[in-house]
Amino acid sequence: MPAELHRIAVRKKVDQLDRAIREQYMFNLETYYIPVIQDIILQSYDIELTGRVTNRRAKTNPIYYRDEFQEALYNFEWITEARTQTILMTPETDTFNWNQGRLRIIENIVEGTIGRLAEIDEEQYIAMYDKRPIVQPFDRAVPLKQRIYLLRLTGDLRRRWRQAYPRDAMVIFPFSNTPPIDIFFTANQYVEENIRGWIDEAIRESQKEIAR
Secondary structure, three states, rough: OHHHHHHHHHHHHHHHHHHHHHHHHHHHHHHHHHHHHHHHHHHHHHHHOOHHOOOOOOOOOHHHHHHHHHHHHOOOOEEEOOOOOOEEEOOOOOOHHHHHHOOHHHHHOOOOOOOOOEEEHHHHHHHHOOOOOOOOOOOOOOHHOOEEEEEEEEHHHHHHHHOOOOOOOOOOOOOOOOOOOOHHHHHHHHHHHHHHHHHHHHHHHHHHHOOO
16 A cells, blocks of 8 residues: 555544544543533532521522522533533533522522621511611512512611511521532542543543444
8 A cells, every 4th residue: 555545544544533532432421421420519519508508497598499500500511622622611610600590699609608697588677677678689589578688697687686576586597607618629529530531431432443
């Protein structure tokens, strides 16, 4: 075989192997690895967020927003094609899409909260201040009567609460004075520890397939 034809044949073989590796790697990502990563993130959500809420009366429990978070997680752009590369993208706090549904609430929680806050609904606010709230609600996506307001736990607030509700305990925001919470850390660490092996596995599987 002439040298030029030999080079063309080798190049075609290399290109064939490269395509096979990328296709196998993408298949493995979508079928096996990404679902595992998603499960790890959801477990972190449950442990780091919903697991911190012990007061059953708290209406800001992230469990109420879990379905929306899961949907946004599944819709995340996990795989990006860049020229001849297939890149696995994993979410982080600053790259995740918090614009979906009511997830701005969860974004505010994971970014951390300074100060001790109380959960006050609109009815309670009116009972204490004799007027409608002028502050922004915690969740603007729900009907007015269901909206929760986070107010600084001051002496004045305590006094007004005792006057309006002498028999009831005030609900404290579960994430008061909470530093940032990285619910994606464990999943990203898992990817860093395993991605080299995933690539090697795709290479081995592709070589076996081509050799048949």
